[in-house]
Amino acid sequence: MIGDGASWARRLKVRHLESFLVLDEAGTLTRAAERLHMTQSAMSHWLAELESVAGTPLVVRGRKVQLTPAGHLLKRLAVNVLGDISRTGREMQAVAQGRVPRLNVGSVWAGIAGGLPEAVSAFQRTHADVAVSIHDGPFDNLLKGLETRALDAVIGVLDARAHQPGLEHEVLFEDRVAIVVGQGSKHWAHSDALSFRDVLHEQWVMPPGGTLTRMQMDAFLIEQGASWLVPRAETASLAMMQALLHKGDYVGVCSESMADYQASIGMFRKIRIESSIRFGPITVMWNREHVAATLRDFIGCLVAHARGAIAIG
Template identity: 80%
Template sequence: MNERPTGTSWARRLKVRHLESFLVLEEAGTLTEAAARLHMTQSAMSHWLAELESVVGTPLVVRGRRVQLTPAGHLLKRLAINVLGDIVRTGSEMHAVAEGRVPRLNVGSVWAGIAGGLPEAVNAFQQDHANVAVFIHDGPFDNLLKGLETRALDAVIGVLDARAHRPGLEHRVLFDDQVAIVIGRGSQYWDRWEGLSFADLLAEKWVMPPGGTLTRIQMDAFLIAQEASWLTPKVETASLAMMQALLHKGDYVGVCSESMADHLGALGLFRKIAIDSRIRFGPITVVWNRDHASTTLMDFIGCLLTHARGAEARPATPVPA
């Protein structure tokens, strides 16, 4: 009787060859065909399968004219695909590193950066770096900076403040942003939004970023200046997707960066409400660690500067090598 696997002890007896051969068997459908593909005899193939089932402690296939995977067999197939895929990807990345190339970049960005040219920069970058995968992580600037400190992230796009001047960090300003007030298709004002003022919306349901975020701090300061500090949001969320869904489905007023408002406005999802005074959000900047800057990362930052919101209206800024 097979011993049931417990913990990870059974996995230590697994070999990569086991996983490769199991996928061949599942694809071939018969022991005879699988044996031929693996250049084995059928008896050797049967012996191998019995050995594998002994390792995992349960039958993996139901034998017949064509083998059928048992529930345990489906689980092992999933494991095989994941493990072998990771091996192939890691091999490619190690090969890239050996050739002096960077196989992937991890970039963190606040909403404003995503709306202010990041997708265009990624597309342009990969025209010349087709083998480099770019992983985008969004979230509050504080959380992203922690990823930069631990080297989980190669660069972070966020609002310029004192943290960008820490020892060892470099930064370049991408563009200057504002805070915008927006409505979505769920608003009663969607078809008659022109001419609306801030005062017209004071009694509406507001969706705002959580307290303590830069957008919310700037918005709260604006409310004080407008003698409307009594206004409290009906919903607070750090999720752009959630705010977008609320404004699309319900009668709400939202607050976000102007770059995001313009981006989603161009897609027909938001309409930006004109206000008398501008609510400054701050310079959006890209920050990276000077000691861990590869040539690949510098090429990416160059693309960010070229494709940042409003880049065509300002002189090019050189990127340090």
């Protein structure tokens, strides 16, 4: 019985799930039997067996079978399980052939703006069977994923952490820190004529303390005699930064590569600053002991498109 927890599932077979989806699609026992190359009586026997396993009716019989509430639940299970089986089968086949079925890539905002989407698209034109999972977040968190092998490569700033034993890296481009406004700002229409001093007393949104962007911005504020400035909001989420600047009267801080990208799609406008706020070289890092040819191909696409994106920007 279903009420017995997972015990009913031990009697469930993949064939049960496959046939149940065929029955739901065919609509009648006769058509389902034809598709499965079975007699109608064998199909009826199979359905009775499946309902016995489930411990509850799964269909309402009539001119066209209708799924019961329990039948809908079993259909959902069938779709999920068979999808997982198919995907795992493809990945196992790729591994058997010496290929990597999935890449997990972590990136700070700057990398996402600096050619990562273009690199993924170009890579998958020649590696159509490789899925790419993108993870964004603070650099320290991403590096932990690289250490535990949860991530295959990480895009972040080039500093001492990139020189850890066992890591390799490739510089993608130089980046800076930018000050921006969004459509929610009263300065949106006049941003081209504004300078840092013009927005100094506004409400600021910044990355959290301890992140590189924030440390570089804090150092700039000290140089400008504005160390008193405290942000009204802090976020490590690009989506939240976008929403705050779009909906509210704020001034934001992000990498210049991200600012340029957001400006290109009409989301942000940059505020002029007299002196450059250095962010640092953006690099891709990976573990040299766990690098496959597939990953190297991806890194090659990333290098080409990151530099191309910055040149265009």
